[in-house]
Amino acid sequence: MTGLTDLTIAEAAAGLAKRDFSAVELAQAHIAAVAAARALNAFIVETAEGALVAASEADSRCLAGRARGALDGVPVAIKDLFCTEGVQTTAGSRILKGFVPPYESTVTANLKRAGAVSVGKTNLDEFAMGSANITSAFGPVKNPWGLGSGRDLVPGGSSGGSAAAVAAGLCLGATGTDTGGSIRQPASFCGIVGLKPTYGRCSRWGIVAFASSLDQAGPMTRTVQDAGLMLSAMAGHDPKDSTSAPMACPDFAAAAAQPARGLRIGIPKEYRLDGMPAEIDALWRTAETWFRDQGCEVVEVSLPHTQYALPTYYIIAPAEASSNLARYDGVRYGLRVPGETLDEMYRNTRAEGFGAEVRRRILIGTYVLSAGYYDAYYLKAQQVRALIARDFTDAFGQVDVILAPTAPSPAFAIGEKMDDPIAMYLNDVFTVPASLAGLPAMSVPAGLSAGGLPLGLQVIGRAFDEETVIRAGAAIERAAAFDTRPSRVGRR
Amino acid sequence: MSLTRDQVRAIAFLARIRVRDDELDPLAKDISGILHWVEQLNEVKTEGVEPMTSVAALTLPMRADVVNDGGIRDAVLRNAPEPMDGFYTVPKVME
Numbered sequence: 344m345t346g347l348t349d350l351t352i353a354e355a356a357a358g359l360a361k362r363d364f365s366a367v368e369l370a371q372a373h374i375a376a377v378a379a380a381r382a383l384n385a386f387i388v389e390t391a392e393g394a395l396v397a398a399s400e401a402d403s404r405c406l407a408g409r410a411r412g413a414l415d416g417v418p419v420a421i422k423d424l425f426c427t428e429g430v431q432t433t434a435g436s437r438i439l440k441g442f443v444p445p446y447e448s449t450v451t452a453n454l455k456r457a458g459a460v461s462v463g464k465t466n467l468d469e470f471a472m473g474s475a476n477i478t479s480a481f482g483p484v485k486n487p488w489g490l491g492s493g494r495d496l497v498p499g500g501s502s503g504g505s506a507a508a509v510a511a512g513l514c515l516g517a518t519g520t521d522t523g524g525s526i527r528q529p530a531s532f533c534g535i536v537g538l539k540p541t542y543g544r545c546s547r548w549g550i551v552a553f554a555s556s557l558d559q560a561g562p563m564t565r566t567v568q569d570a571g572l573m574l575s576a577m578a579g580h581d582p583k584d585s586t587s588a589p590m591a592c593p594d595f596a597a598a599a600a601q602p603a604r605g606l607r608i609g610i611p612k613e614y615r616l617d618g619m620p621a622e623i624d625a626l627w628r629t630a631e632t633w634f635r636d637q638g639c640e641v642v643e644v645s646l647p648h649t650q651y652a653l654p655t656y657y658i659i660a661p662a663e664a665s666s667n668l669a670r671y672d673g674v675r676y677g678l679r680v681p682g683e684t685l686d687e688m689y690r691n692t693r694a695e696g697f698g699a700e701v702r703r704r705i706l707i708g709t710y711v712l713s714a715g716y717y718d719a720y721y722l723k724a725q726q727v728r729a730l731i732a733r734d735f736t737d738a739f740g741q742v743d744v745i746l747a748p749t750a751p752s753p754a755f756a757i758g759e760k761m762d763d764p765i766a767m768y769l770n771d772v773f774t775v776p777a778s779l780a781g782l783p784a785m786s787v788p789a790g791l792s793a794g795g796l797p798l799g800l801q802v803i804g805r806a807f808d809e810e811t812v813i814r815a816g817a818a819i820e821r822a823a824a825f826d827t828r829p830s831r832v833g834r835r
Numbered sequence: 836m837s838l839t840r841d842q843v844r845a846i847a848f849l850a851r852i853r854v855r856d857d858e859l860d861p862l863a864k865d866i867s868g869i870l871h872w873v874e875q876l877n878e879v880k881t882e883g884v885e886p887m888t889s890v891a892a893l894t895l896p897m898r899a900d901v902v903n904d905g906g907i908r909d910a911v912l913r914n915a916p917e918p919m920d921g922f923y924t925v926p927k928v929m930e
Contacts, residue, residue, distance in 0.1 A: 445914075586889065589896070654875055688926055697852070703869075709846050728886075
């Protein structure tokens, strides 16, 4: 059954339709893979029982000729930031340990309706705040790449459990969320595809909120086409999210089959940072030739405010987080640590419930929003954010997509960069600008570092033009022919 | 902006997070470092720039002002730490 965990979503859908195998067999193969890979710590909760029930229902639909499309019967994993009815949802935090939502997030409800079979809830940085999956209250996730070399690597973050699960063959696709790079950076570190859609494409309803003006859900898969298939099942207008876009979704996956010929590709000169590893710079330049060879025009563009994106993000995101996380007070759900007074109960609960990075960001956010400092920090950041968004609008007057590295390094070892928050924040230097501008962006595995670790390249597109992002991403995928997989965990 | 221990204590109170005395100095150092770093935004000319509150270029939709949910008290209380008689409970707030 080993072959079943190597399939793409498109192949699995074809195999199920032809009855080469059943959804139950597919689910069983992945449940076994999940169990054999517990050393990765990719899952907080495994849902084998529910997966088998859902798979059996998918088989019945298939036999009756009522299959619901490409995701029907396909094993997926759900980042533990999506509320799932009756299944513990923690956001990787001690403060939500044991929380069992009485409702289902819109995105996971959409996936269920499409027939997707969830094998479990994946580990993540606490409240999605992190770039290495080391802030989870449930312990770090190990990257399947480099496992067994004696030096465990981070999978990136915050969707690190999802990225590790997809790379290790524990599911065919997984949901992630991306606030400043949390889908794209782990996708790059784990050698998979990660797509952050346009802000508003996927409903945020039922997703534990981090920074509401930035948070966006998206698919993490092994191919660009699969990302399109999974996005189609996740996306769509939802009246329960006032920022959800009332727009019809195109056939995202079909865009992966369109030739890239004629596309204008922009290379933002400000992304060529001093001190960027030569191998990442070289891969980026190689990709320019891939596009030229496929009939595209490659031109330099300028995004002049790029260097201000990270500091802007580290005002806006903590400010929104400090507001969103005010709800965790020990009264209505989650952890309660007793105190003599109401204030003391709040303070004790939040001190013990939140980890160090979350506490730090809440404090920063509280400070930049406090009286006397609001204009100097928060308002200023919102103004710079407008300039960053304008940079992109100007660039998209000249080009169809922007090509850049996803991250400034390959995966690093667990334990590195832990003492210096700013060094950790720099992981997101290439991903944060598109987040601030709300634009769709995709990381596609494009090559290996000298140390044999995956490196991703990022395609950024115009708002609500995921199709062109997918089309360009597929061009990278074809040229890179990246088919190297980490040695699968639990197999010899 | 470098924060003092007292400022950190005040922010932590606003955020309702208990901070031990021995945590104040390391937090002041970390947060001051991050604030120094974000202050590079002062280099950017932003006079007359409209602050961006949302990337969604949408007018917020209106909906009918009607009750569309409810009657699920038990489900709502199921995750409460110490519910009693159909209510949430908190420490005594009035003498």
